[in-house]
Amino acid sequence: MSEKREGEIELNVDPGTLAPEAGLVFIGRVRSPWIDRAECPKNMAAAREMARPASIEIEQPYRQGLGGLETVSHLVVLTWLDKAARNLIVQKPRHAAAPRGTFALRSPVRPNPVGVHIVRLTGLDVSTGVLDLEAIDVLDGTPIIDVKPYYASTDSIPDAITGKSAR
């Protein structure tokens, strides 16, 4: 799925071909303006700048689980990045000077391609299962595996550091 660039290292075994140690169910899908990988923002900062609203549709059996999110301003959304390869353990992002380990990157390509997105919730309809979002950085149709309330007390570290080379 991905072209290999200089310095990139593949795992000997593609995790996508291993017997799963745990199984996920898809509880809903993202509805976003991004149909094409080329135009899809690469991170939440870029998505917020582009200011194109998006939404999440939760499937019927799981909608009761949304009750209580009315008072929450931001969500932690977990997606399954189903278009991403799983077999690169060292990667060279297009704009990076040097290759780096997959776990030092936010690339969708990773052994378990789970996306973590901190998003602002702008509307909620528990009966239809629709959560309106300020913006999101994934393709239309991306499966949702979890939604959690974002707590500034535990999740916000404004002075966290990622040396320049870490980007």
Add this chain to the structure above:
Amino acid sequence: MSEKREGEIELNVDPGTLAPEAGLVFIGRVRSPWIDRAECPKNMAAAREMARPASIEIEQPYRQGLGGLETVSHLVVLTWLDKAARNLIVQKPRHAAAPRGTFALRSPVRPNPVGVHIVRLTGLDVSTGVLDLEAIDVLDGTPIIDVKPYYASTDSIPDAITGKSAR
């Protein structure tokens, strides 16, 4: 696995019994002081207060993926909360006044029991696959499914709100 409390609602089908739509591999394990659920801190704020260090051991094939984390102060760690039930869609936490939807809670009990933990990285040995952590709020032996760098620019929302009733 969990005792049902008043007002709690079960899904008709336990997601743990459904055919998985995606499969996870375990890339490592948490080493924490918490052997017993009763003593395990319930969230990262409590874990930080208790100030008991912990670590993550990444399995050999995935260790190359840690290169580059040297410059990162905080991580987003994703765990598979393998002791948690998956079938409750409305829950009543012990100290909450009323039941609320699972997606409005950070309870480990959820359709896909993936934990999101923002932790401070205090040491890193790529060759042995050991990441030293300031603290973590999960049991010893909990499987790791992903590690990502925490970016204040996209992940930190200091003024996020969760009305009092959302706790």
